[in-house]
Amino acid sequence: MDQLIVAGRWLRRRAENISALLLVAMFVCFIVQIVSRYVFNRPLGWTDEVSVLLWIWCVLWGAAFLLRERDEVRFDIIYSASSERTRRIFTIVTGIAAIALFGIALPAVFAYVTFLKVEKSAYLGIRLDYLYSIYVVFSLAVIVRYAALTWQAIRGKAPDLGQGGSAL
Template identity: 55%
Template sequence: MTHLERLATIGLWLRRRAENIAALMLAVMFTAFIVQVVFRYLLNLPSGSASELTTIMWLWLVLWGAGFVLREREEIRFDFLISMVSPRIRRIMTIIACVALLFLYGYSLPAVWDFVTFMKIQETSYLDLRYDWVYSIYIFFVLAILVRYAWLLWQAIRGRDLDGSRSAGAEGEA
């Protein structure tokens, strides 16, 4: 097994574990939602903790999924615009978008870190979770996005499409 094949195998294993974690979060969110419905409508009792857990799991599920589970080709984008241009222009657009996103997320990371770590002074109303723990998923999300777009930028500079094939207009091609 070559080095690249081992890396691909490890990457696939990590992606599957990320999907497992997302499924677990969805199960927790769904269970908390059912508990909330049962307490509110069948037992006529308030259940703020179930509502709070549902909200936190939704936040974590969306950012975890976008950062670690969602593949590049599954993201929502303006395909009609990209499909109308040549592969060379598409590559240039990818490079510009990657540089812009790397700059914006990278520039915002210190402020995000300051905010998240500052929020340790507050806790949630029902579960008494510190808000720095609740919002920490955003730091993981930003780091995952930075790695993803650095990789995409590298691939675009090398003249590779998102699927890894050579694109027209790459250096050394006619």
């Protein structure tokens, strides 16, 4: 079990590294666009495209692999004021709903992303199925995350909301 924890921490740090690299690349594209537009008076279209795609990957990558339950933003006035048993029930209901909705949508998401192989990005010419494949990964991660949260709630543990008992 200790090896799994160590491996999990190592994988999380690598996911953080990838997220940081995505942000650095997005920032570099932003600076290149500013210099190109305002110093040389020659705006570049590809920098906008790359920045948007990096942002999509950064957000979905982070949500899939880095976001913890206590980090999620929510309005939880009722949840925080409820007993632990009621919070577990809320967690089970929302977990089952999330698993069901993402599970029902997953075949359509996969079909749409694979359909995008016929389209290419405007400036770089990269197949869109490669660019938007992160959404399939995100959807699978949401299903796994909520399955784990639901299982923990069924076994008697309410989700950790961090310090103060409230996420917001």
